[in-house]
Amino acid sequence: MTRSTDDIIIKTVSRVLVPFIQLFALYVIMHGHSSPGGGFQGGVILGASFILLVITYGLDQTKRRMSEKADAIFSSVGLLIYAGIGALCLILGGNYLNYGELSKILPVGLAEARALGILGIEIGVGIAVMAVMFSIFLDVSTGGLPPSDNSEEGP
Amino acid sequence: MCVGTGLCFLGLLCLYRGIFGPTVLNRMAGISAIGTKTLVLLMVMGFIYNRVDMFVDISVVYALLNFVGSLAAAKYLEMRGEV
Amino acid sequence: MEVTLLVHAADQCFGLIEGARKQAIELLDSAVSLTAETRSIEAERIREFFRGAQESKAEFQNFISTFFILFGFWVLLSGHFDTFHLTLGIICSLLVAHVSHDLVFANVRVGDIRLVIIRFILYIPWLIRQIVSSNIHVASLALNPKMPIEPQIIRFNTKLESDISWVVLANSITLTPGTITMDIKEGEFYVHALDRRVAEDLKAGEMEDRVAHVFMEADHIYVQDVLDVARIYGALRKS
Numbered sequence: 171m172t173r174s175t176d177d178i179i180i181k182t183v184s185r186v187l188v189p190f191i192q193l194f195a196l197y198v199i200m201h202g203h204s205s206p207g208g209g210f211q212g213g214v215i216l217g218a219s220f221i222l223l224v225i226t227y228g229l230d231q232t233k234r235r236m237s238e239k240a241d242a243i244f245s246s247v248g249l250l251i252y253a254g255i256g257a258l259c260l261i262l263g264g265n266y267l268n269y270g271e272l273s274k275i276l277p278v279g280l281a282e283a284r285a286l287g288i289l290g291i292e293i294g295v296g297i298a299v300m301a302v303m304f305s306i307f308l309d310v311s312t313g314g315l316p317p318s319d320n321s322e323e324g325p
Numbered sequence: 326m327c328v329g330t331g332l333c334f335l336g337l338l339c340l341y342r343g344i345f346g347p348t349v350l351n352r353m354a355g356i357s358a359i360g361t362k363t364l365v366l367l368m369v370m371g372f373i374y375n376r377v378d379m380f381v382d383i384s385v386v387y388a389l390l391n392f393v394g395s396l397a398a399a400k401y402l403e404m405r406g407e408v
Numbered sequence: 409m410e411v412t413l414l415v416h417a418a419d420q421c422f423g424l425i426e427g428a429r430k431q432a433i434e435l436l437d438s439a440v441s442l443t444a445e446t447r448s449i450e451a452e453r454i455r456e457f458f459r460g461a462q463e464s465k466a467e468f469q470n471f472i473s474t475f476f477i478l479f480g481f482w483v484l485l486s487g488h489f490d491t492f493h494l495t496l497g498i499i500c501s502l503l504v505a506h507v508s509h510d511l512v513f514a515n516v517r518v519g520d521i522r523l524v525i526i527r528f529i530l531y532i533p534w535l536i537r538q539i540v541s542s543n544i545h546v547a548s549l550a551l552n553p554k555m556p557i558e559p560q561i562i563r564f565n566t567k568l569e570s571d572i573s574w575v576v577l578a579n580s581i582t583l584t585p586g587t588i589t590m591d592i593k594e595g596e597f598y599v600h601a602l603d604r605r606v607a608e609d610l611k612a613g614e615m616e617d618r619v620a621h622v623f624m625e626a627d628h629i630y631v632q633d634v635l636d637v638a639r640i641y642g643a644l645r646k647s
Contacts, residue, residue, distance in 0.1 A: 171400060171401065178574060179575050179579075182572055182574075182575040186572075189512055190481060192507070194385060196503070197482060197485050197486060197500070200500065204488075205378065205379050206379060206382055218389065218393055221397075225393075235507070
């Protein structure tokens, strides 16, 4: 499933489409408040763009763009952003994830502090979901074995 | 409204190929065609409910899902030896 | 007995000469591989020089063009035009352009990107007109009670060079009803056409000429190419 296709139409079309898919995913994350979307949906679309690259270009080329080490770091960073914003609100004196406390350090009002807090949470969730989707796909498609002894490859 | 009903009917026509297609690839092509009709149907629904901008986002996501899904299914079938 | 001693001595001499011959062959082999290595190191250096001359300029242009196209796409998607959302748009476009900037314009010659984009935007209305006229023709064929279709498969070679012009031609052929591109094997197109008139339209080659005009591949000489080659040629002559 992770070998590259030799069909030139599919390769070129998916290569041109991937930046647009990624930008659309970031659009869905950022506009969670006014159109359907939010963190999880945008993260899934972002992960789908990398999976598209793996299907059409093969595993080695995609590993150059997003190696497994970078993938693991991204999943941890996403979770860190989420928990970090919550802990920051806790440190500043309120409850966990009470974004109103953020108006103490940022020069905005109470309502905008809540909006910015929600945006930050969505970004963290999006990054974590992208990393986890990509890593699950890699594990399932390569059978969990390192790439040198892949026994899942078909004819 | 009539446009929406017409599109629904055309989509159900495509479902015939999706159920009774002789091979798996026929069924896959039928489902992909239904996906194309669904896309336009979503936009028509957006016009009816007067919130076009929201339904445009959903349509683009469904188009993406259709594309990547067809690719992944075709690749899987090629790996399995159906082609 | 002296004869056996003599034969034994001659045997040992031959053995020594054989050993010396093998050593000489080994030395020559290693010398040859060393010169091959140095030659390949030289060739590698020259290749790096070629690559470095084109690529750094191309990379920056790719990055900027990708950033602008992505930002235009963002503005089109998002209906809000206030500072907060536009700043978010700029940050997101920069991020995505940094991650995948070499994906959109992989094969375009340096300096041609703006012209290619403008010509591509001007090609789209002609394509829409072709689609409408082919639609009417195929609909009249399909609704005819006799259905006078003659499906055939056409193979043809094109004069287009880069992969993205092949893909644009294949997609244009598939978008006009009546013809579907089945495969592209080593530069040869396999197209399934519905009837003779559509096949004749395809063989006339007007679509191919227009796509070649969009991607600037129609037998021109480009000043930018000559300038690039002159600089590299001058540097090679000096070194």
